[in-house]
Amino acid sequence: MLLVGAPTTLLAAPSALAQALDPGRARGADLGSLEQLMAQTLQGELGDEATARQLASHIADAGFRWEYPSFPVREAESVVAYSFGYRSATGKVDPRTGLSDGEETPEAGPINAMLADAVHAIRQVRDVPVYAQWEIAQILAEKYRMKDVFAIFPVKGADGRKTYLSTDGVAQAAVARAGTAQALGKVAVVGHRDHVKRCILVSRKHGMTAAAAREVPLPVHYDPRSAQPWTRGREVYLLSDVIAQLTMAQARLITEASA
Incomplete structure (x- = not known):
């Protein structure tokens, strides 16, 4: 705890x-x-x-x-993996989004490497499809030569600029790629230890039967060189996550009040 x-x-x-x-x-x-x-x-x-x-x-x-809720890894029917920060070679980022400037190719960074290791641990037990944010998918391809991985990338907005997907956006993309939430079956969610509770909540909001794989440890480290300032240290990240969880609760109440 x-x-x-x-x-x-x-x-x-x-x-x-x-x-x-x-x-x-x-x-x-x-x-x-x-x-x-x-x-x-x-x-x-x-x-x-x-x-x-x-x-x-x-x-x-x-x-x-x-x-956070969990189930035995042997019950997993798919994996949805949410990244946690990334690195920028130039260090120039948009503070509103954490996206690198220009045509720079961002680096996945060490925390996403740990998350890729967690995905690999699940795949050692269960040969299931993986839906992974690009930082994790990149490492799964390069380090593990893993097949049946569906990478989730930032999207371009109407103004032509890339938009880094939120946790909610990644969940939406995974469901869209699978066709339906039901098609994913029982989802083993992979995320940073301090992020995974919300990853599971968001996954469930989008209809997934989601929890973490019980036997697979999740990283609790932080990268002080992350291009996303809110993922550089535990205090600032936890405050960000609390705000995000409260915003989800607010949205539910607004929806109920509007019904």
Whole structure:
């Protein structure tokens, strides 16, 4: 776990015996207490108990729950792999997108090499099709000579400029390439350890039966030379991911309110 609960100065911590016997349950108890404390605090600020509980639930889900669903690797029927940053030879990038300038050919970088290793580990067990963002697909081709890999590249906008695909865009492209989400079968999602929870949420939003492969470790390292500034360090990335998760929750609420 990245975050295991609130400080003991704020919450009544479980006993040492309870933690030793069932650390997962202890963490869950801490988080439940923290969510209750957030709800109480927000109620005092807003004067609205129902809204306070709802906001506390969204904040807890996005900011404090970093576990992700998984299934045995032998059950995988396809792989969808989401990249994490890349390198730029010139170091000149558009800060809004992280895309390199001009005609430069970006480099996949070390984190995507680790993600390619994770895909390879799955393919060692299950010979299934792989839908991978270009950085990972490039390494799968060069290092492993892997076949049956469908690469997902940036797309050109109406103005002719390349647009780096978001997590949502990669999921859409994978489904489009397969024909339907159902055609993908049971999807083993590969992504950076701090990104994979949202990768799975987004994959499921697009209809995939998605989770991580339980036996395959995912990279938790960061590349300080990444061309995407938000993927250079853990603090800035986690804040970015929390914001993205909250934005997804906001979009769901807007959709429900518009129905």
